[in-house]
Amino acid sequence: MKKTVQFSSAPVTFYFDVAFAKLRDVLDPASAIILTDENIFSKHKKYLKEFQVIVMPAGEANKTQKTVDHIILQLIEAGADRNTTLIGLGGGVVTDITGYVAGIYMRGISFGFVPTTILAMVDAAIGGKNGIDVGVYKNIAGLIRQPSFIWYDYNLLSTLPNEEWINGFAEVIKHACIKDRKMFVALQQQKLSFWKRDRVSLAKLIRQNVDIKVKVVQQDEFEKADRKLLNFGHTFGHAIENLYGIPHGHSISIGMGIACKISEKLAGFKETESILQLLKQYGLPPSFAFDGGATMKVMQADKKKQGQAIHFILLEKIGKALIKPVSFADLSEFTA
Amino acid sequence: MKKTVQFSSAPVTFYFDVAFAKLRDVLDPASAIILTDENIFSKHKKYLKEFQVIVMPAGEANKTQKTVDHIILQLIEAGADRNTTLIGLGGGVVTDITGYVAGIYMRGISFGFVPTTILAMVDAAIGGKNGIDVGVYKNIAGLIRQPSFIWYDYNLLSTLPNEEWINGFAEVIKHACIKDRKMFVALQQQKLSFWKRDRVSLAKLIRQNVDIKVKVVQQDEFEKADRKLLNFGHTFGHAIENLYGIPHGHSISIGMGIACKISEKLAGFKETESILQLLKQYGLPPSFAFDGGATMKVMQADKKKQGQAIHFILLEKIGKALIKPVSFADLSEFTA
Numbered sequence: 001m002k003k004t005v006q007f008s009s010a011p012v013t014f015y016f017d018v019a020f021a022k023l024r025d026v027l028d029p030a031s032a033i034i035l036t037d038e039n040i041f042s043k044h045k046k047y048l049k050e051f052q053v054i055v056m057p058a059g060e061a062n063k064t065q066k067t068v069d070h071i072i073l074q075l076i077e078a079g080a081d082r083n084t085t086l087i088g089l090g091g092g093v094v095t096d097i098t099g100y101v102a103g104i105y106m107r108g109i110s111f112g113f114v115p116t117t118i119l120a121m122v123d124a125a126i127g128g129k130n131g132i133d134v135g136v137y138k139n140i141a142g143l144i145r146q147p148s149f150i151w152y153d154y155n156l157l158s159t160l161p162n163e164e165w166i167n168g169f170a171e172v173i174k175h176a177c178i179k180d181r182k183m184f185v186a187l188q189q190q191k192l193s194f195w196k197r198d199r200v201s202l203a204k205l206i207r208q209n210v211d212i213k214v215k216v217v218q219q220d221e222f223e224k225a226d227r228k229l230l231n232f233g234h235t236f237g238h239a240i241e242n243l244y245g246i247p248h249g250h251s252i253s254i255g256m257g258i259a260c261k262i263s264e265k266l267a268g269f270k271e272t273e274s275i276l277q278l279l280k281q282y283g284l285p286p287s288f289a290f291d292g293g294a295t296m297k298v299m300q301a302d303k304k305k306q307g308q309a310i311h312f313i314l315l316e317k318i319g320k321a322l323i324k325p326v327s328f329a330d331l332s333e334f335t336a
Numbered sequence: 337m338k339k340t341v342q343f344s345s346a347p348v349t350f351y352f353d354v355a356f357a358k359l360r361d362v363l364d365p366a367s368a369i370i371l372t373d374e375n376i377f378s379k380h381k382k383y384l385k386e387f388q389v390i391v392m393p394a395g396e397a398n399k400t401q402k403t404v405d406h407i408i409l410q411l412i413e414a415g416a417d418r419n420t421t422l423i424g425l426g427g428g429v430v431t432d433i434t435g436y437v438a439g440i441y442m443r444g445i446s447f448g449f450v451p452t453t454i455l456a457m458v459d460a461a462i463g464g465k466n467g468i469d470v471g472v473y474k475n476i477a478g479l480i481r482q483p484s485f486i487w488y489d490y491n492l493l494s495t496l497p498n499e500e501w502i503n504g505f506a507e508v509i510k511h512a513c514i515k516d517r518k519m520f521v522a523l524q525q526q527k528l529s530f531w532k533r534d535r536v537s538l539a540k541l542i543r544q545n546v547d548i549k550v551k552v553v554q555q556d557e558f559e560k561a562d563r564k565l566l567n568f569g570h571t572f573g574h575a576i577e578n579l580y581g582i583p584h585g586h587s588i589s590i591g592m593g594i595a596c597k598i599s600e601k602l603a604g605f606k607e608t609e610s611i612l613q614l615l616k617q618y619g620l621p622p623s624f625a626f627d628g629g630a631t632m633k634v635m636q637a638d639k640k641k642q643g644q645a646i647h648f649i650l651l652e653k654i655g656k657a658l659i660k661p662v663s664f665a666d667l668s669e670f671t672a
Contacts, residue, residue, distance in 0.1 A: 072470055081639075081643070135409070140412065306417055307419075
């Protein structure tokens with residue numbers, strides 16, 4: 001199923017539940033180059049025969065300028081020009097790097113995504129944000145620029161490790177917390193094993209999450225207001241992720257736990273226990289003993305910072321979030 | 337004098353003939369950071385007291401990712417956030433790096449330019465193109481994104497070395513060749529020493545060049561058509577510049593010489609001698625013994641390449657340029 005969504009900067013075409021092999025019907029392999037990581041390449045090599053492929057090392061630790069340099073040199077080598085489309089086949093690291101490289105190569109070429117993880121399908125591939133990390137500073141360099149298409153082939157999930165399912169569901173739970181109480185309840189009624197088994201329900205859940213994210217981005221592509229809500233759990237989460245190298249889903253799970261506590265104090269939130277319970281139910285850690293001082297230092301460089309405060313995402317209730325400037329002094333209470 | 341120009345992506349405010357010291361009247365130094373190079377910093381330190389300043393090493397050889405990394409870390413250190421304006425004070429290398437870093441830092445912050453060279457005033461600072469070099473590939477990574485302002489203080493030219501005046505006039509002559517026969521004639525009637533001496537005539541000449549470039553960019557900001565004309569002399573020029581480390585103005589002078597010869601053959605151009613003569617009159621080399629094979633190889637990665645041809649800028653007559661796809665096979669004739 002094909003659906004084109006209009007964002008303020010550009011349209012994006014979504015292909016849902018279409019085999020990856022059909023990609024060549026909409027895009028000439030001769031004018032496309034696929035960027036993927038070593039894991040995906042070894043698992044899905046057979047689909048890639050017709051394409052030129054650039055393979056990067058896997059993992060968040062490689063979302064760096066060094067990888068970007070490497071890819072740019074390979075694009076030159078491969079003769080990529082302004083008519084080339086770069087296709088990111090992989091999880092959030094691959095889609096982030098793909099969007100970034102395509103945004104700067106020759107001052108911008110077309111790109112598309114074929115997400116292979118839950119996290120990329122429901123979150124990372126959507127909305128045009130891309131970026132790389134510099135040291136412990138996550139996504140400190142990046143762009144907002146839309147892919148021309150996003151391609152959903154749920155069969156690609158068949159090789160996804162359990163750990164990555166858990167990671168992805170952290171963003172699903174985040175969407176439920178900030179925007180969809182009904183989805184929260186539906187998640188409470190199941191375990192991860194259900195979604196892994198029931199393809200139809202999973203496809204529906206992914207579509208619901210795509211719709212939530214698309215709607216937010218349509219209203220505020222350049223994150224002047226409501227798009228910030230999607231950062232629920234991400235302020236502490238990103239800092240902890242980069243300090244400790246914990247997986248993204250685990251980190252934002254911990255971040256959501258902290259954000260719940262701050263929400264209790266500053267927004268009268270009363271449902272912390274339900275959220276902590278749901279996180280645990282999906283194999284996610286709701287808390288973690290981290291170094292408060294070091295974490296605060298990383299947050300001082302957070303992109304949501306303005307002067308001595310940070311735009312923090314709080315919950316009023318499950319399904320309803322708000323943005324509030326919170327001073328670093330106030331935050332430090334929660335890192336003691 | 338203040339003038340706001342509307343480009344398709346954003347407006348840009350030009351300040352003409354205003355002392356740099358007045359910048360603090362339109363921009364709070366507390367929310368701005370100046371990026372400049374070692375040369376400019378040592379010459380104009382006294383104007384910079386109120387600002388935080390990041391100093392980069394001078395010269396095209398430093399228009400690289402290494403410099404970008406260094407600047408990003410210094411921005412984090414300085415506490416730059418999404419409300420910070422980055423101001424590039426310098427020549428084309430500084431303005432290119434400023435626009436690029438501001439474009440990617442935290443996914444984009446505001447920036448402005450205070451050009452200190454003729455080349456930056458008439459060309460590099462205008463139009464939003466920025467970028468860095470990767471190896472011998474010039475501007476292979478970059479963006480098109482407009483500064484919020486461009487500030488012209490002609491007093492900053494008082495310390496400009498003669499070599500840089502010559503460099504800048506290469507772009508002035510380029511503008512005359514492609515768009516303004518009258519300006520070409522005016523240039524023929526003077527020598528560089530006249531423009532260096534006569535501040536009023538120089539200010540007028542710079543304004544004429546700004547107007548030419550602004551008009552072209554307004555019509556075609558993202559270089560789908562006519563903006564390509566500004567690349568006259570730059571295809572061979574860039575390749576030679578990066579292979580031999582010759583100054584930009586000299587390189588495009590050589591490139592214009594070659595483009596004239598190609599124009600004779602493919603566009604019936606008959607005024608090569610006048611152009612070569614004018615280049616010499618302004619201290620620019622109209623030819624150079626370069627390695628044809630190596631130059632062709634670099635051009636194969638030119639951003640104007642499409643498949644096995646390149647969009648080449650030719651002259652029909654002085655003041656009138658055209659774009660023609662020329663095959664690499666045809667170009668190789670002129671590199672023998």
